[in-house]
Amino acid sequence: MTSFARFCICLLSIIVALFACAMYQHCITDDRLDLPFVYTHVLNPFKRVLPKVLPPSMTQGTAFLDVIAFMANLRNRILDNKAPLELDTVHKDKDGKGEILRYKKDREQQSQGEQNGKRKGALIYIHGGAYAFGSPEGLSGTVAEIETETGKELFFIRYRLAPQHRFPAGIQDCIGMVKWLFDNSEDLGITKNDIQLFGDSAGGSLVTIIAIELLEQSDLYPIKGVHAIYPWYNMLYDLPSAYEFSVDPAGVVNQEDLAPFMAIYFFGEATCSETKELNQHMTQNVQRKYRSAVKELGIEEYIKLLEDKIERFKSVEKQETGGIGDDEHHKCAKRYEEFLLKYQNNILFTPPEKLKLLNKTHFNIYSCEIDILRDDTYVMVAMLESLNISHTHIHTENCYHASFNDNTLAGKILQEKVVACMSSL
Template sequence: MMSLARLSVWLLSIIVALFACAMYQHCVTDDRLDLPVVYTHIVNPFRRILPKVLPSSLIDNGAGFRDAVGLVMKLRNVILGNKGQLELESVHKDKDGNGEIMRHKKDTHEIEQRGQKKGAVVYLHGGGYTFGSPEALSGSVEEFETQTGKELFLIRYRLAPEYLFPTAVQDCVQMVTWLFDNSEDLGIDKTDIQLFGDSAGGALVTIVAIELLRQSDLYPIKGVHAIYPWYNMLYDLPSAYEFSVDPAGVLNQEDIGRYISFYLHGDASCIETKTLNQHLTQKVQNEYRSAVNELGIQAYTKSLEDKIKNLKSAKKYGTDNVGEEKHKKCAKNYERSLLNYQNNILFTPPEKLRLLNKTHFNIYSCEVDLLRGDTYVMVAMLESLNIGHKHLHTGNCYHGSFNDNTSAGTILRGKVVKSINSL
């Protein structure tokens, strides 16, 4: 139960957001989006100003941060008319608490009447590896069951900062492996299982597929659908500068810094190191250049070259309040994780990436998205290595729209449903 003091802080934050919107033009809109005015004038500024007005003791830990995000999500859901939660039931929970598989709760009669095996779609949620759950997003993905005729499963994985990289990856690999191994008992056709996920979940479905397709006879993933995936924790791509202020109020540079600090470092102490582009050691920079050259995708990353040569020119967000030595320490702590392809798709060995040829790989991007460039670089890599894929781009959608009751969300989900049904 939220204390009176904390509730007062939330209410004060809303008032400040409204004031900021009216007086300091914190309302950011984009003609390509169909977001209601009340959203752009309340939720968007509230979302942007929240980290600045709340005490760090409230949001620099996992529980407090998830409380804050949860409040914003509830406000978004009400204003956008997003669907409520489904009634879920647990299918399997690891005995050590390392992940859980859930599904839409069925009545006994429905299960008995089914008879023949069904295909399955498995959803991995986004949230920067720090927040989100099957329950929170289940309403918007219900149509993947009703419109595909397949069984819908949702994966719960452990979150940062309590659980650092690679915990989320390990949990998801373990849960999807269990689903395949127990498909017979679940009445699922193991040759008709597809994965889909958005943002961090889009990266997770890609990595899970790469790991499991090494044994494609045991884990024949039929399709993978990565929706505006977060593939890159390295240099800011051009879209990150284009949408440094997110018109949809969903994702900004400070969020990226927080997610990386939580996921790779376990606390909030290294947020500024990323927002100031000081998070890459010389070794990581060298590996980046080497990967770009070996893949022959310089044309796709040309706009980054000036920033690579002179990182100081890329300092665009925030004020340096911690100093150079702190940044060096954070960058060194990040180094090993950043070089891992499970965090940065650019570092995936070609032989591993080519495993995606054993499935149908679909990748979806939105025009108004800070992470749009992540998809473009991935597509460049796939084309460079002659890996089969399908790229579907939507011009009027934004990061986070996949779960929203807006025209952008409807169009985007419709594209994914159509792709699933086509396989």
């Protein structure tokens, strides 16, 4: 058989596989999402098939992230999201550990405002992307509406990403840049007592961590408000929403994507992913801390309900044993242990006295109904309620993960809710 014939057969096989996946995806896609057919029924199945047909060397580390980045760019084009923002650098760490940027505006208008001596409040945006991709420019065209409707100055933080920079590099960068902005607020012409943080997905987790860390010195860093948008708080057991939307109807992040993202963030490559996929990544030490934290937080009944729900999901799924032995799983779990014990990776492990620091700010947390990370928010809300920590939980039904940055109906609804909360503070 000629090389051309082999190529044609391979190409035909890929087309058939994609078509089969698209038809499967058609059966489970939620029509409420108002997303293009080509995105939910073709692009997401293609993204799921690709790692299975490519050699492992092309689906780990930077190669895996390159594929994700390509899909994200294609996704933006399909959804007609606005072009990347044009941003000016306000401050850059000399060692490359973070950067603060600002939206390019009419300089004449800006200088007139500064001459009038008017000080504004500020909003600091921290992007998501599983700590491994994304950028400040990714807020897309929503920035103009946010600035106009809130009347506040909008800043962005660029932080170091995995796999080149693993945990906790990104967290350290964000804390350093937020501190710099507070310390230099007078020179920037902003009101120090009117600074709010907001971020989505991993960015939602980051703004929560920053607030907890900096509010210990609330006299120096009086964060006025925090807006955690569908945050990624949990790297322990998969929660019910991870099973309910194991294949994301919106085609953003599937259950099988979480494991390589975690491994890349911790280890710099997608090693030990299978151990996480099978929820074999928790050592006995981590499990003991998990049980202790649940008890200390007073959410045992709630967690029991979640665990019962998880078991029901598992009972209707085909359980795979995995391609590696128990010894390998034990070795991988040991590698995960030091990372999983950190509260920055699992909000459940936050000491209650640290969590109570959120009472010093206005803490707003946003969840979407059709979201693999929906229950991360629900667990956090249960913790806050149990500890009597002041907060506002805003839930949106016809909403999906990553919708905040999308030019869709769901995106606009969520953006309006976030802007309304920002403006009310």
